[in-house]
Amino acid sequence: MEQSIVTFLERILPDATSIVVEDFQQIAGGFSRETFKCEARVTRGSTEEVMPLILRKDPPDVEAILHTDRSVEHNLIESLRLRTTIPVSQSYGYEMDPKPFGQPAMIIERASGSGQTSALFNGGADEDQAESVIKHLCEVLVELHKCPINKIDPDGALTDPFGRGIKIESWDIFMDSTIEFFESSYKSLNYDPVMIILLDAVYTLRRNKPRAMPLSIVHGDFNPANFLYENGQVSALIDWEASRVGDPREDLGWMVLMDVYSNTHVMDYPKKEGGFLAYYNKLTGNDITPEELGYFMLFGTMEIAVPVQQFVARRVHKEFTLLLPLYVAQTSMAVLPAMAQAMGYMGVSA
């Protein structure tokens, strides 16, 4: 694998006279991709530079939670890096040929900053940074949502990047085609009757569509584990593989759920601005209500739940033998009460 990285870097750094890859190791997290880190010692003439790198590699098809495309992710990251001020790690390129790395892969800069975002909350070591970090996080999200779609995605690659049959001619068409995708996917994830809560969510979403809002590029997995921070600022928003065109309220709704699930408090900050939603509304003028947030918590959950539960279903049907989906089945149970609450089940506490 190290030699494949050297060969890859030689292609994108033709002036390098020597490239040595060190400390190559697989890292935890990033369940949807296999993630490795290393450092490349690059010599150009008499100067030497150390490049901290991340290699993100596709898993085998049957073991993939979400079927995403490394070239699309690369183009998006570079578009964000070059056309906006959203902090992202530079993507150095991708390799779609499975030969060098065993599967399609991409190599990106390992951004500086801490990914231990739980340290910002609950008396953690970096709680003094929470106010400014989350304020910046909100500003970053607003920039993403306010940026014209064709500026970030001029080729339309993010219209329906996962081949779900999503259409974006209007907000209504987007919502209807997405809910239709949820419904048509249900059979493939229904490995146990307990999945009825997801079925209820599909129908509830269809019967209770809120007001329309202009579509935008959404991160698609905006949660407390997907940003790095240092010196009171977000140093990188990471894991862009689920990004696509969507309703901006999806990112907020998913964060609401994941905040509860992760025992973090992103949505409570910046406190001086009355919390994340209040500050977001102030910056955008969108005046998103808590009820809309509840709707999109459910909607955003379904966007993630469909591929995740399909992944579990394939494991239950023994299409592959990884342990991860059994763990995912256990941990994903924790979101069910929040989904029930969003649908108005009686007696669920806030």
Next chain:
Amino acid sequence: MMTKPMVDDLLEGLLIALENEIIPFISSPKAQSTGLMMQSIIQEIRQILPVFDTHIAIEHNQMTQVLRDMSATLDGVTGAEADRIRDRAKSLGTRADVVVPADQIPIRESHRELGFALQDNMTDLDVLQRAGETKADAALQILRTHLLPRLVHDVETLTVGAGVAGRG
């Protein structure tokens, strides 16, 4: 409760993970040996779980019978030892038989069928609701009222602590 994956599926998953995802990457011979012992014990648990309660109940009822039968066989024998055997037959040997647990497989299959029937009801109710039938709203509420405590119970029973391994 979920009927899939079952406890045996989870244990089998642990065995396979040990075999494919952990043991090949252990360099310490002692740790490798512990890994193999863990595999053996997990397999033992898989074999015990399906039969444990049934065997315990059957053996319980058999033992009370054996205590009584032994006592009867010693009818007419005198002495402290024989008296103690008769005493045990009168005390422990007269305990009532316990109920042998029913075969769980057909119960689980029936549970799944009922669960999927509720899903079908939900789909039919959605059509009625969208047609404006307000009684369908009330019927859905009955279903949700049934589901809510089950969800809470499932979360309490199945989840372990907060957060997700490998996440920040």
